[in-house]
Amino acid sequence: MAAAEDKGTRILVRTITDLARLAGVSPGTVSRALAGKSLVNTQTREKIEALAREHGFRPNQMASGLRRQKTGVIGVAIPLGHDTRQQISDSFFMTLLGFLADELTTHGYDLMLRRVVPGDDADWLDRFIGSGMIDGVIVIGQSDQFERIEEVADGYRSMVVWGNHQEGQRHCVVGTDNRLGGRLAAERLIAGGARRIAFVGDTGPMEFAARFAGAQDVAVRMGLPAVLPLATHLSPDRASEEIASHLAAYGRSIDGIFAATDTLAALCLTELRAQGLSVPDDVKLVGFDDLPIARQTIPPLTTVRQDIAAGARGLVDLLLRRLGGETTESLVLPPELVVRETA
Amino acid sequence: MAAAEDKGTRILVRTITDLARLAGVSPGTVSRALAGKSLVNTQTREKIEALAREHGFRPNQMASGLRRQKTGVIGVAIPLGHDTRQQISDSFFMTLLGFLADELTTHGYDLMLRRVVPGDDADWLDRFIGSGMIDGVIVIGQSDQFERIEEVADGYRSMVVWGNHQEGQRHCVVGTDNRLGGRLAAERLIAGGARRIAFVGDTGPMEFAARFAGAQDVAVRMGLPAVLPLATHLSPDRASEEIASHLAAYGRSIDGIFAATDTLAALCLTELRAQGLSVPDDVKLVGFDDLPIARQTIPPLTTVRQDIAAGARGLVDLLLRRLGGETTESLVLPPELVVRETA
DNA sequence: AGGAATCTTGCAATCGTTTGCAAATGAGTC
DNA sequence: GACTCATTTGCAAACGATTGCAAGATTCCT
CATH class of the missing domain: 3.40.50.2300 (Response regulator)
Incomplete structure (x- = not known):
């Protein structure tokens, strides 16, 4: 067992082409096999999968992303408009972020986190979106950037924002009433x-x-x-x-x-x-x-x-819907009074 | 002004080739101009930069990353070994994460966050590293994965871990004593x-x-x-x-x-x-x-x-050093007793 | 003016994966 | 056995930016 593993990992197989050579097929076939497409012969697929496993091969997501024009990454932006320092360690946002990470992972997406200080550069949102690194973006908190977000929303659909809902606004928002x-x-x-x-x-x-x-x-x-x-x-x-x-x-x-x-x-x-x-x-x-x-x-x-978990679920659900081409309404969650002892 | 901007943004310039056509030069020249290399004529550069700004052009980071074999992204993994649920909303880790985001941003890196449940897949760390999406990884907390991390550290240098230091360990760690x-x-x-x-x-x-x-x-x-x-x-x-x-x-x-x-x-x-x-x-x-x-x-x-801010600085500093090829020792921070009223 | 040295620029290959198209193989039918 | 039709595969062109190399344009010298 140890010997087999040794022998297996001796050759470095870094690319799909390496793997193809090893399996005696073309790179295209390997790609299709690993993607689980139905066009590949079952035996061929199994052989390729076995080799991939044996050599610990992982397709390069950059290349894949470039070619397919989608990355499997969702950007999460936290604008720190006022009160720059420390807001990111604000418990509420951090808790929301935790739930978001859970929720995105569950749906097979990775999460790219970006703190932004809009004062320093007005361009923050376009830069994030235009980077080509993310399939969509969740903005946590409108901060003082409501107008900026509205403008962007006009030309970019794959965005959902945590925050307050205003009559007639153009961006899709999830938040408590x-x-x-x-x-x-x-x-x-x-x-x-x-x-x-x-x-x-x-x-x-x-x-x-x-x-x-x-x-x-x-x-x-x-x-x-x-x-x-x-x-x-x-x-x-x-x-x-x-x-x-x-x-x-x-x-x-x-x-x-x-x-x-x-x-x-x-x-x-x-x-x-x-x-x-x-x-x-x-x-x-x-x-x-x-x-x-x-x-x-x-x-x-x-x-x-505020039901933070429900908020995170809502954000991700709406974003994925939008990625799928649907048009979505904003989601306003009901707050609930919790009576303890201070009032 | 508004008219000029209008006219400017009318043409969609999404790739470096679009911009090259507009500027009447080759894509290579545009690439060099935007990268700030000295090989480009000053006037040409200025013209290109002006056009880029006018059209809000942003180079595709996926393509760039693929070609240069570096992405400008650092992965942050939070293994949830024991006590799966909720640990990510643990205040300490979240605060550390906030500081890490600050620190990485300052150094021009993006942060890719990944929750992992090692029980579910033993392969979590290799998968993250092998994805080709990140230049290095910071692991927040050894959880019960000490051995796994040690193994990976033998073959992969671009990793720093927050956690406890043990005599003779092979991975580079930052943490409080x-x-x-x-x-x-x-x-x-x-x-x-x-x-x-x-x-x-x-x-x-x-x-x-x-x-x-x-x-x-x-x-x-x-x-x-x-x-x-x-x-x-x-x-x-x-x-x-x-x-x-x-x-x-x-x-x-x-x-x-x-x-x-x-x-x-x-x-x-x-x-x-x-x-x-x-x-x-x-x-x-x-x-x-x-x-x-x-x-x-x-x-x-x-x-x-625990000095969380110092911890974050240490993690990033050591990681960047390692990316630069240096070999680094672990960093053990001194704890400090803060006397208030419960003891 | 002729030639060497220096700046700029374009060309084309490359990063690793995906995918449309066409070729090759095999099964099934009369 | 000839033919159609479905499977399975390979080929090669993308995706968008970078960069070594060489050619073209300038400058500067004698």
């Missing part, structure tokens, strides 16, 4: 007795803007004072100081906080405690995402759940 | 007064085994009872039940816990509280990693810090 999520959060705060609500987070990115707007909807409908936006960055180190100073200024004049993400909510919890405010008695708090951390805070976070 | 980290953790627990220490986590993976061994070193040296291993899975949902039952059984007979990761430590904190044990008074607790969550628990976690 953020506005509805915002409403659920605000309703919960108000039902618990909150009257003066603050929104902690950056209202720049569309998703967050929609969450804020949803909360505002409810405040208006209930005849309460407008929701107070308290701007922060996303990365924990910067955000925690910002939250501290916001709370120092407004902590005693509000009784409900809707945080743009669970990460921010957890920080709020820490800072509220530091300022001697108790949750949920003095201030009620609702987060967004339902990341693992939401269960581990003290007290555990009431939050608005 | 886990054993030393384990010692630091145990020393801290003992200095605080702990005598009967438990280790929470799976001792199967090498990194964790080394952490456990480090703690054991100290227990032995101090003449204390052996460290009690309490096995758990890595994913929070399964781990939290397991921890609960472990603590129900042993909670009152131990006074110090060293958790294999911060994620597990955070769960311990929750479960300890649930069982009416106070931290650090009844039980002292030390984590590992210093993830963002370590700062957000109540009380904040004392933990052993």
Whole structure:
């Protein structure tokens, strides 16, 4: 056994032509045999497959991709519009990325990851698409690039975006109904007795803007004072100081906080405690995402759940459909309020 | 301007040959001009560059890669040996991945991500390498594949692995000195007064085994009872039940816990509280990693810090060196004890 | 002006795989 | 045994960019 394997691997068979020579057939036949086409005689195929296995032959995907004009690779772009540093280590995006990797693998695709800083080059999306390396692209988060994505979508079909859905937009998007999520959060705060609500987070990115707007909807409908936006960055180190100073200024004049993400909510919890405010008695708090951390805070976070796994499935499903030529609608997932102890 | 652009983009220029026709030169010249070689006349180059820009031309990376036998892509493999599901969403690996993406981008490389389940196919690493799509590979975590990686390393130089370093191993590895980290953790627990220490986590993976061994070193040296291993899975949902039952059984007979990761430590904190044990008074607790969550628990976690950014830099640096033909030693990073309030 | 030296450029082969077409083989029919 | 028809194979041209070689164009010298 060991001897046979030795003998087998002695000759280096790197190309389909090497293998063809060994099998005594033409390269074309080898290609067809390995591709599993029906045109090849069963015995020939078996012989070729055996040799391929024996020598550990793997067809060169570059060459194959070039010839077939498809690569079996899906690009995943993470635009870091605002708040450049660290966003890629944002839990939510990373979790989504994990599920995407699973899902793409399941469908036989590889995943090419690219961080992009749109400020540095306006061309990021075209460059990625035009590289010839990917069959399609999933953009994680619209960041501040909504317009750029719209433009590209007009001329390129093989793209799906994670983000917020807007009436009449041209690109295919998968995402949670953020506005509805915002409403659920605000309703919960108000039902618990909150009257003066603050929104902690950056209202720049569309998703967050929609969450804020949803909360505002409810405040208006209930005849309460407008929701107070308290701007922060996303990365924990910067955000925690910002939250501290916001709370120092407004902590005693509000009784409900809707945080743009669970990460921010957890920080709020820490800072509220530091300022001697108790949750949920003095201030009620609702987060967004339902990341693992939401269960581990003290007290555990009431939050608005996004179904990340379903999101990943949706992204991949729609993209594959589009690769197949179908036209697809956007997919808006329903958020779900998860009641724990902070509101 | 708009008109010119219109006129410019009217003709589709997809290949270097299209562009050559437009510029009135041969494809070879265009190739040289865009590659910035010195052999091209300055005026010709400028003309070609202008046309390329105007028409948004991007050379096909597949073709280029095929011809030059290098792709500009680095593969990142995440083997999921034990505990298949969810490990990819493990915070530590994800954070490392984020830094890797940064670092590779900075050096002009793209990143191809591949989840692998070695149980399903023993061939995973060869397949990835042999695909012809990547110039080199970074393996994140040895999982239970130490031997497989060693074998591959004998015949393939362009590989660097994140993980634990063992005396005399043949593959180039970057990682924290886990054993030393384990010692630091145990020393801290003992200095605080702990005598009967438990280790929470799976001792199967090498990194964790080394952490456990480090703690054991100290227990032995101090003449204390052996460290009690309490096995758990890595994913929070399964781990939290397991921890609960472990603590129900042993909670009152131990006074110090060293958790294999911060994620597990955070769960311990929750479960300890649930069982009416106070931290650090009844039980002292030390984590590992210093993830963002370590700062957000109540009380904040004392933990052993791994410098993830330095790790990513090291991985990329060593890999690029190896691509350049150098021979490189492994890089072992020092862990650092971060004292907060749990021990 | 003639010739050598230097710059630019084009030609054509190459990277490794796929695939349309046609040739070759074999089976089946009358 | 001649013929049709289906299988199986080989041939050679793609895919798009790169690069060694040689030819053409300039420049510079004496």
